[in-house]
Amino acid sequence: MPILGLKTPGPSKPAHFDLEPLIRPNILALQPYRCARDDYSAGILLDANENAIGPSLPALKKSDSTTDPSDVAAQTISLLSDKDIASLNRYPSPTHDELKRAIAKIRGVPDENWVFLGVGSDEVIDILYRVLCIPGKDRVMTCPPTYGMYKVTANVNDVGVLEVPLITEGGAFQLDEKAMDAAFKANPDLKMLFICSPGNPTGTLIPIDVIRKVLDNPLFKGVVVVDEAYIDFAPEGHSAASLVNEYANVCVTQTLSKSFGLAAIRLGYLLAPPPLIQILTNTKAPYNVSLPTASIALSATSLEGVAAMSNSVATLNQNRKALIEALSKTKGVGRILGGNHANFVLCEILDQDGKPSNKKAVEVYKTMAESKGVVVRFRGSEIGCEGCVRITVGTAQECEEAVKQMAALLQ
Missing domain, CATH: 3.90.1150.10 (Aspartate Aminotransferase, domain 1)
Structure with missing residues (x-):
């Protein structure tokens, strides 16, 4: 199978070496996310x-x-302290607890033990697959139309995807609760359910009481992942972050890319109960979030920011x-x-x-x-x-x- 997107073949020596058979079949067949x-x-x-x-x-x-x-660039770089700049030759904090505490305060969870930081929400999504799903065996549920990275990341991790489309009539874009119940019953081993709220490309909130019903549904024994990249553009009081303090089977991913206008620093985070946060922390790369990213994010999550x-x-x-x-x-x-x-x-x-x-x-x-x-x-x-x-x-x-x-x- 040819390598999708390859523009130049590179060296041909040695004659006994062939890269393609070494690549995992699901990766060789992967259709990448098109941004x-x-x-x-x-x-x-x-x-x-x-x-x-x-x-x-x-x-x-x-x-x-x-x-x-140029003014924005200069002002943004000025947010780095002399101490930050002098520390660029050192590895950053592996935890960035001060930033986690600031996020926890903004989003209404108890403390830094309820927050996981990632390189954008995409790293958060990927690590959830890696800790929860067995490659080649497990499946997750998505509700299209929705964010395409859920499926791409599933394919990367060799995880199956069960799609239960939203109710789209009249542009409603709401969960089909009846169809989901049937899918839960037929597939009791589903590991995750992704709910994008507000949705992309739908721009539509999923009501908190509907999400709560899924969390209370004994037919689904996996983790509900609520993706709230756009939550700050919605009316107040509709974030599922409040459910994290109440339920062990829900987590909420958010980002600084949208409302905070900081897409270039690649900072996403997960709000979840401490047991899941600790599992993710045990699994992540040691210095996944850079010092400049954390410093700028800390400024953004200040009262003034x-x-x-x-x-x-x-x-x-x-x-x-x-x-x-x-x-x-x-x-x-x-x-x-x-x-x-x-x-x-x-x-x-x-x-x-x-x-x-x-x-x-x-x-x-x-x-x-x-x-x-x-x-x-x-x-x-x-x-x-x-x-x-x-x-x-x-x-x-x-x-x-x-x-x-x-x-x-x-x-």
């Missing part, structure tokens, strides 16, 4: 659900409209409202699907007959990116998302330009 930057990396980037306002750090002075990247994040979220949520209103008035744009609880909008692109069209959506997506300088993301191949593009909420000016270019193409 937004694999497709386009220039223009108005409204495709990766990044925070267009910029980093939520107390030292930064920025506006909704323009931010000089959280206030900056809240202001950024408020601005983006206002821009989201304006974007939805503008799209709703745009000819050729159909329904706005989902609950709109995240920093993006999922909308249908219609054909000349007024029906959602993947062909038309791909045409709009590619033309905007390649000719108009505005990059959104095609999501029509996902269950319940026919003809859809996903538009990250940007600055007010970026949203206006996106609607302007889309409207011109749909005339």
Whole structure:
């Protein structure tokens, strides 16, 4: 089997060596996750659900409209103390307990023993597979349409995936509780259930009482993983973090990439009861989170940093409202699907007959990116998302330009 994506073969000596038979078959067959930057990396980037306002750090002075990247870089680096800089030749703390305590305080868990730090949420997801699932034997449940890394990481770890789709009628994007019960009964050994709330690409919250019912369901004996990458863009009081203090079978993954605008530092974390946190800590690489990352994250999770994040979220949520209103008035744009609880909008692109069209959506997506300088993301191949593009909420000016270019193409 050829190595997917290989661009140049490399050396051919010695004649007796062949790499491919040495590679695990599931890895050789792996279809990697395709991230937004694999497709386009220039223009108005409204495709990766990044925070267009910029980093939520107390030292930064920025506006909704323009931010000089060099100023942001200089101010961000200034957050590193002289002691931090002098310590760059040393390995960082293996635990970063001060940062864990700050996160625990923000998210309402008792202390650092309830927090695990990872290189983005993706490392957290991967290590959960590694500690909970036996390769080639175990399975997990996902509820598509959902975040693609759950399945990619399962494939990397040679773990099976049972998919129970969300109820998608009318853009509801809610758990199909009846179908899940049937799946739990038929598959009593499922190790994990991934619930993305708000969902990606759905932008829709799963109600806490529904998650609670899953936790109380004796048919499911595994761990419920609630992915809350976008929770700060949703109304208050909807985070499953509160359940971590009450239930032993739930954990919540969050990130500084979205609301805090710190995607580049790659800092995700898990909120979970201490036994699971300790298992993960025993398993992780010794220095997985760097000193610069931890230092910047500690600043972001300070009182001033959280206030900056809240202001950024408020601005983006206002821009989201304006974007939805503008799209709703745009000819050729159909329904706005989902609950709109995240920093993006999922909308249908219609054909000349007024029906959602993947062909038309791909045409709009590619033309905007390649000719108009505005990059959104095609999501029509996902269950319940026919003809859809996903538009990250940007600055007010970026949203206006996106609607302007889309409207011109749909005339």
